[in-house]
Amino acid sequence: ILSAIVQTVLRPRLKCIDGELCLITGSGGALGRLFALEFAKEGAHLVLWDCNEEANEQTAKLARELGVKVHAYTVDLSKRMSIYETADRVRAEVGEVSILVNNAGVVAGRRLLDCPDELLERTLLVNCHALFWMTKAFLPQMKTTNHGHIVTVASALGLFSTACVEDYCASKFGAVGFHESLTHELLAEENDGIKTTLVCPYIVDTGMFAGCEIRKELRGLIPPLDPLYTVQQSMKAILAEQQMICIPRLMYIPFITRALLPWEANVATYRFMGGDKCMLPFIKNVELKNVNGHVKS
Ligand SMILES: NC(=O)C1=CN([C@@H]2O[C@H](COP(=O)(O)OP(=O)(O)OC[C@H]3O[C@@H](n4cnc5c(N)ncnc54)[C@H](OP(=O)(O)O)[C@@H]3O)[C@@H](O)[C@H]2O)C=CC1
Numbered sequence: 001i002l003s004a005i006v007q008t009v010l011r012p013r014l015k016c017i018d019g020e021l022c023l024i025t026g027s028g029g030a031l032g033r034l035f036a037l038e039f040a041k042e043g044a045h046l047v048l049w050d051c052n053e054e055a056n057e058q059t060a061k062l063a064r065e066l067g068v069k070v071h072a073y074t075v076d077l078s079k080r081m082s083i084y085e086t087a088d089r090v091r092a093e094v095g096e097v098s099i100l101v102n103n104a105g106v107v108a109g110r111r112l113l114d115c116p117d118e119l120l121e122r123t124l125l126v127n128c129h130a131l132f133w134m135t136k137a138f139l140p141q142m143k144t145t146n147h148g149h150i151v152t153v154a155s156a157l158g159l160f161s162t163a164c165v166e167d168y169c170a171s172k173f174g175a176v177g178f179h180e181s182l183t184h185e186l187l188a189e190e191n192d193g194i195k196t197t198l199v200c201p202y203i204v205d206t207g208m209f210a211g212c213e214i215r216k217e218l219r220g221l222i223p224p225l226d227p228l229y230t231v232q233q234s235m236k237a238i239l240a241e242q243q244m245i246c247i248p249r250l251m252y253i254p255f256i257t258r259a260l261l262p263w264e265a266n267v268a269t270y271r272f273m274g275g276d277k278c279m280l281p282f283i284k285n286v287e288l289k290n291v292n293g294h295v296k297s
């Protein structure tokens with residue numbers, strides 16, 4: 001506890017990652033692209049994985065302009081063999097990855113009973129199962145050198161839940177459990193040179209949860225996060241080798257009260273803050289998008 005207090009009060013030393021090889025999944029997306037650019041600014045060479053080739057190439061182009069080596073791969077993270085085959089290619093064509101940022105994520109955005117099974121399954125495959133295959137592919141080499149870092153971009157919804165995003169909450173609670181168990185394993189085996197960081201943001205203004213909102217009066221108090229701010233806070237935590245970060249810090253409160261308060265008290269708080277129905281406008285948005293082919297505000 002004392003060490004945690006000292007680390008909070010004093011500015012922690014940030015590690016140098018110049019020349020390290022960093023793999024980022026979902027690097028064609030909003031947060032993935034910003035992670036790529038922040039890691040590039042720190043001098044890390046990049047391996048970029050995304051299913052969206054065009055968006056990924058755009059990220060690669062932006063990162064190359066910062067003077068680092070970048071290799072982009074098109075991969076479907078919902079397919080185990082696609083992950084293993086691409087990992088083999090990375091090892092043969094680029095080298096050994098020492099920083100792994102598991103950032104790619106999806107959400108069905110439909111009510112459970114209206115949602116095709118495949119869409120629910122995809123959320124678990126991309127947000128949770130892929131963590132197993134990525135770790136199995138890249139941890140062995142990190143273990144041989146006792147050096148590396150595995151970052152899991154989960155969510156505040158991996159620490160507490162809300163209504164109508166069962167697929168997403170299940171996958172992100174899974175990601176949090178995976179991260180914690182892996183961290184304990186590395187510590188128990190004294191692989192103390194391999195660090196882990198869990199990133200748990202609240203709504204980020206990237207469009208992924210467009211429309212998701214809490215009670216109007218409270219929106220000023222807990223506004224959606226700026227994507228760059230989210231990534232910069234995450235970077236600080238990663239470079240400080242911090243085990244976990246909630247963004248904003250306020251998100252530690254529902255995480256703690258979930259365990260501390262009786263269920264009914266949590267339900268009352270959700271109702272009061274508009275946390276109970278926050279996903280309904282988001283789901284409406286997805287519905288409109290599916291009907292019209294574009295998102296309406
Ligand atoms: N935005 C938010 O409010 C929050 C997001 N997060 C988490 O942050 C992470 C990044 O989110 P964000 O940047 O907003 O999302 P984006 O949708 O902008 O980026 C996700 C990227 O992952 C790609 N991707 C999706 N499925 C696959 C797949 N099967 N194989 C390979 N790549 C895939 C997407 O491609 P395509 O676009 O083609 O689908 C996209 O480029 C996610 O894990 C998300 O859960 C956490 C908290 C809040």
Ligand SMILES: CC1=C(/C=C/C(C)=C/C=C/C(C)=C/C=O)C(C)(C)CCC1
Pocket residue numbers: 154155156157161162201202203204209212213214222254269270273274275276278
């Ligand atoms: C449930 C709940 C809240 C709302 C949380 C929301 C709206 C979270 C959205 C997170 C997202 C979209 C994460 C994506 O990964 C409050 C008001 C904070 C506190 C009361 C309980």
